[in-house]
Amino acid sequence: MNGGPALVSIMRQGSTLIASVHTALNDSELVRFEHDLVDQIGEHRSRGVIIDVAALDVIDSFAALTLRRIADMARLRGAQTVLVGIQPEVAFTMVRLGMGTGAVPTALDLEEGLALLAEQGSHHPRPDEPEA
């Protein structure tokens, strides 16, 4: 994003965008991630977005809020968002903090996330792509 190793990678698979966060992000990095992702949803005409947050050791109020905002914006742009990979400690802390993911659907991992999108008809695999 700003030189150095990528903090986040956003990949396209069929009509789904898979965004993996690689390391702890600070607030401005989170906001930049939000903008990048929303831009790419339009660019790739994506129908589904998977955000993998397994590498986040802390999801505090700001991070949770940003993730929810991303999902809201994605929905307005016609894409369904699934959060995957929330660590058990992080889940516990989010609950105690009183901070959920709101209406954003979650799944245990990437595979479950893709399955969830497929169920909801948001994921259209390409013909040459093996069915999940």
Next chain:
Amino acid sequence: MSATERSGDAPGHTADDVADLIPMVRRIVYSRVGSHPSAEDLVQETLTRVLSAASTVEPGMLEPYAIVTARNVVSSLWRDIDRKNRNQHRLVDLSAPEPPEKQVVLEEEQSAMAAALARLDERERRALLDHEVDGADTHALAARHGTTAGAVAAQLNRTRARLRVEYLLAIEHVDPPTDRCRPVLIALSSGDQRRQREVQAAQHLLECEPCARLSQPLLERGQQRNDCLRIPVSSDADIVSARRAARELATRLAFGATDLTVIATAVSEVCRNIVRFAGSGEVVVELLEAPTRGIQIVARDGGPGITDVDRALGDGFSTYGGLGLGLPGVRRLMDEFAIASEPGHGTTVTMTKWEGTDHERPT
């Protein structure tokens, strides 16, 4: 090259006899030193010596005398060269010349130290000088003043703490702007935590710019304590480093993975409040031993403060857009939580997590 100068009517040999020897001397010298640049000089040197001695050399002995002299002159050349080679390294001055500013700095330091010493009271200064300069040990000093060695050592430590502060004030040419400055700096210098709390040192540092600056070297000295971390917080990136540092320190205790995340998250929340509302402040993370082992986090800022603390702690209240879940959420995460805020003078959040009171999931 001529040795034709007549040396008068000496009884022995004449300059002409010496001149006859020139080809031989030259042969001897050149055969020994080859094309050495000083070969011709050696020839001349030999001839001069022979010439000056010619009048006293016995008849017939001039030739052997010239031969020996030539050899001696040559060998003394080799000796000279050898000696020069051996000693050459001694001539090289490897030390860089002292930069002129160094002397100035040294003088400044000396005058600052003198000023600092002058500001100590007579008895303190006497004891410190006796100990540091004259090498009197604490027992001797104790005997002199009719007290114990321990008391003398404690007194010396207090004096040194004062001296450090006075030295800093002198060298920075700072006049403490308030009455509180000196006690605060001395408390920081001595590393006395109880005293620091008494004089509300941390609060003062956030309000007093000169003290904040002067306290840097004093605090760095104190950073040798490795169970206490002080992290300045003024940007997004600092939030991440603060929570990382807190987590790292907490791993030294028997906290589970969940508690580590809880602690890191709580630090993240309070730091964000600092950055958003006060602009800058600091977080002090400290491991506690009593009453049980735990970790204490003090987040402090000199910002606008919170006018209604009770309301800020109620779910759903927030002065910035969002979920309004900053402080109450943090209070739920930690075992102890206290907030002190004075409008216009900043906010201090003190929170503690005790080891072993974890809400660890049964796994």
